[in-house]
Amino acid sequence: MTSPVDLTDPAALQAAFRAQGYVAGDALATALRLVPALQKPLLLEGPAGVGKTEAAKTLAAALGTRLIRLQCYEGLDAQAALYEWNYARQLLYLRSAEISGGRVDDGELYGERFLMARPLLQAIQQDVAPVLLIDEIDRADDAFEAFLLELLAEWQITVPELGTIPARTRPHTILTSNRSRELSDALRRRCLYHWVEYPTARQELEIVQARLPGIDAALARQITDAVHALRQLPLGKPPGVAETLDWAASLLYLHRGHLDADSIEATLGAVLKLREDQLLAAPTLRGVAGRAEAG
Amino acid sequence: MTVELPAELSAQITTFVARLRVRHGFLVGPGEAADALRAAGVVDVLSKRQLRDALRAVLIAQPEQTRIFDHEFNTFFRAEGGLAPPELPPLLPETEAPGAEQETETTPRKQQDGEGQAPAPAPPTPGEEPELTTVKAQPDSESNDDPDDSDGDLQTIQTRLSPNAGTGGEVRSEDGDLRELLRAATALIRAVQLGRSRRLRPMTRGPKLDARRTLRAAARTAGDPALLRWLGRPRRSPRFLLVLDGSRSMGRDAALLLRFAHALSLRTRRVEVYAFSTGLRRLTPYLRQARPGQPLTLPDLGEAWGGGTRIGENLLQLARHERERVNRDTLILILSDGLDTGEPDILERAMRELKARAGRVVWLSPLAALPGYQPVQRAIQAALPYLDALLPAGGMEDLQRLGRRIAQRRE
Numbered sequence: 050m051t052s053p054v055d056l057t058d059p060a061a062l063q064a065a066f067r068a069q070g071y072v073a074g075d076a077l078a079t080a081l082r083l084v085p086a087l088q089k090p091l092l093l094e095g096p097a098g099v100g101k102t103e104a105a106k107t108l109a110a111a112l113g114t115r116l117i118r119l120q121c122y123e124g125l126d127a128q129a130a131l132y133e134w135n136y137a138r139q140l141l142y143l144r145s146a147e148i149s150g151g152r153v154d155d156g157e158l159y160g161e162r163f164l165m166a167r168p169l170l171q172a173i174q175q176d177v178a179p180v181l182l183i184d185e186i187d188r189a190d191d192a193f194e195a196f197l198l199e200l201l202a203e204w205q206i207t208v209p210e211l212g213t214i215p216a217r218t219r220p221h222t223i224l225t226s227n228r229s230r231e232l233s234d235a236l237r238r239r240c241l242y243h244w245v246e247y248p249t250a251r252q253e254l255e256i257v258q259a260r261l262p263g264i265d266a267a268l269a270r271q272i273t274d275a276v277h278a279l280r281q282l283p284l285g286k287p288p289g290v291a292e293t294l295d296w297a298a299s300l301l302y303l304h305r306g307h308l309d310a311d312s313i314e315a316t317l318g319a320v321l322k323l324r325e326d327q328l329l330a331a332p333t334l335r336g337v338a339g340r341a342e343a344g
Numbered sequence: 345m346t347v348e349l350p351a352e353l354s355a356q357i358t359t360f361v362a363r364l365r366v367r368h369g370f371l372v373g374p375g376e377a378a379d380a381l382r383a384a385g386v387v388d389v390l391s392k393r394q395l396r397d398a399l400r401a402v403l404i405a406q407p408e409q410t411r412i413f414d415h416e417f418n419t420f421f422r423a424e425g426g427l428a429p430p431e432l433p434p435l436l437p438e439t440e441a442p443g444a445e446q447e448t449e450t451t452p453r454k455q456q457d458g459e460g461q462a463p464a465p466a467p468p469t470p471g472e473e474p475e476l477t478t479v480k481a482q483p484d485s486e487s488n489d490d491p492d493d494s495d496g497d498l499q500t501i502q503t504r505l506s507p508n509a510g511t512g513g514e515v516r517s518e519d520g521d522l523r524e525l526l527r528a529a530t531a532l533i534r535a536v537q538l539g540r541s542r543r544l545r546p547m548t549r550g551p552k553l554d555a556r557r558t559l560r561a562a563a564r565t566a567g568d569p570a571l572l573r574w575l576g577r578p579r580r581s582p583r584f585l586l587v588l589d590g591s592r593s594m595g596r597d598a599a600l601l602l603r604f605a606h607a608l609s610l611r612t613r614r615v616e617v618y619a620f621s622t623g624l625r626r627l628t629p630y631l632r633q634a635r636p637g638q639p640l641t642l643p644d645l646g647e648a649w650g651g652g653t654r655i656g657e658n659l660l661q662l663a664r665h666e667r668e669r670v671n672r673d674t675l676i677l678i679l680s681d682g683l684d685t686g687e688p689d690i691l692e693r694a695m696r697e698l699k700a701r702a703g704r705v706v707w708l709s710p711l712a713a714l715p716g717y718q719p720v721q722r723a724i725q726a727a728l729p730y731l732d733a734l735l736p737a738g739g740m741e742d743l744q745r746l747g748r749r750i751a752q753r754r755e
Contacts, residue, residue, distance in 0.1 A: 057386070059394065079387060079397035086386040087379055087402075094407060124542030136555040143559075143567025153563060191671060192543060230672065231701045234371055237405035244407040 098289015535747030550576025656691030713738025
């Protein structure tokens with residue numbers, strides 16, 4: 050494998066991730082290393098905004114390979130995920146053959162030049178194994194999941210008119226799910242599994258500092274502590290790491306040096322996105338502001 | 345990339361995988377064991393943490409399994425530094441997680457208990473249970489809820505159906521009764537229409553052009569798309585899963601609902617019926633066998649009928665072992681009075697798992713039909729947060745209103 054990262058060394062992968070601004074825990078780093086080694090897909094589950102999608106993007110950057118992404122949605126079918134024929138061009142071809150009096154060969158009409166590769170077909174046709182991100186698989190329906198099984202087990206795609214297209218290289222596949230629907234056991238069995246939890250306060254501080262190198266250390270700590278206090282509350286939509294970073298970026302943009310009541314009020318929309326949550330969190334945030342002003 | 349593992353460690357990992365499967369019901373087989381060995385070859389096996397992270401990524405498939413896995417791993421690979429002591433007895437009672445123990449040993453223990461608690465297969469006395477009497481048969485605790493075993497049971501039914509058979513366990517559906525039940529079944533199916541699928545299917549008329557098939561047709565008409573083909577969104581038809589409490593306290597109501605299930609299975613194929621008392625049993629094959637208007641004959645249901653109640657364990661077994669039958673198109677109807685002898689937290693776990701998979705979960709209670717009813721039974725209390733509706737099931741009238749009541753609860 051000719052990748053810039055030595056995957057047999059756990060520290061090397063974590064360092065490469067950190068260089069991209071992604072702080073990966075030990076367990077996640079091990080799970081990611083197993084993806085190329087076992088050539089199995091990895092299913093990442095966890096609350097929204099903990100960096101599941103970002104992990105796949107960072108893996109692609111760390112490996113120096115392409116990222117091919119398939120966003121799932123209900124009703125996603127083979128045409129959007131695998132391939133589609135270019136019908137307009139096929140029709141034109143048929144008409145021109147008719148005018149010039151030539152015979153239309155089925156093999157030519159359904160040849161590769163009329164085939165439009167969608168993400169999954171693209172992913173298995175690369176010369177260098179790409180990272181294939183199948184994002185939010187829980188949003189697709191059971192039928193799509195069942196149909197994905199063939200690809201994940203056999204690494205080949207069958208086009209009835211063309212025959213079976215085997216994978217040139219097996220993509221490093223990452224699936225993410227927010228658990229809005231229970232996935233089938235069959236799919237789970239074909240995947241490695243890792244549950245991505247919210248980072249600890251220390252990890253989150255590292256993330257903020259890695260992503261926003263200019264931030265004041267005291268402000269970064271106040272932000273991560275506040276977010277951790279917020280996650281203890283029974284919120285409708287608890288803030289993820291993405292919200293923490295947004296919050297920190299907003300405060301940085303507004304040139305706020307610490308998290309006082311005024312700054313919180315001005316930037317609260319970056320971290321709590323439901324009116325009910327903002328009301329519920331008001332006492333906690335007053336405490337946070339009090340501590341920030343005192344310290 | 346992979347390194348040759350010491351034979352001792354390979355054997356330990358294989359044993360560990362088997363242990364997770366047998367004790368905790370993890371869905372791991374030889375394929376996962378092979379992957380676990382390969383994964384161990386990738387990481388530094390002298391680091392216990394790396395070995396744990398690698399094996400965990402391979403062997404678990406649900407977040408809830410993390411805790412069980414970590415506990416088992418720590419007890420199994422106890423020695424510092426990675427390699428476990430040479431031999432660990434496979435079953436150490438004191439090393440088991442209290443929560444985990446209940447999960448794993450549910451099935452075997454239940455069978456043992458069932459043998460002890462199930463009513464002795466004595467000849468049924470007519471008149472004791474006018475609605476439903478069970479046939480005396482060989483106690484076959486092995487064949488519980490095993491669909492593959494239905495062949496043997498079908499033979500039993502056929503013998504029972506012959507006029508020479510002795511006392512039969514029959515649930516009679518009287519004339520007129522069936523017609524009312526069918527009407528109630530139709531109303532229920534109508535009420536839970538699920539709308540249209542998001543997925544497009546070829547149809548004779550539809551809102552969207554099927555370019556692929558149109559082009560196929562155009563190739564025959566010299567490239568002229570004269571024949572247009574269409575795609576449309578088909579209706580999603582609901583599935584029903586009925587779980588009947590067949591315990592002694594439920595005899596009459598369970599029999600009525602069983603006949604209702606029969607009527608439902610005449611209206612749609614997508615019906616599954618289970619009965620439980622101390623054990624769980626799938627009844628669907630027997631319903632398929634029964635002819636409309638004829639008495640419904642069931643074999644000896646053993647621990648699934650006429651005993652005590654273990655709602656939680658049986659629903660958990662249903663959620664775990666029959667989970668493929670439950671999806672988002674499924675309406676689960678649980679009939680029980682909620683008078684349970686088991687632990688409510690097991691029931692809660694079962695309800696949570698069922699709710700996560702099913703479209704809707706409705707609990708029918710004959711007690712709820714009584715005036716001034718309060719849902720105070722322990723089982724109902726535990727289940728209530730996961731229910732879409734708790735509805736009365738006191739008799740035919742309640743069944744006929746079932747469809748309308750469920751439709752109302754949707755909003």
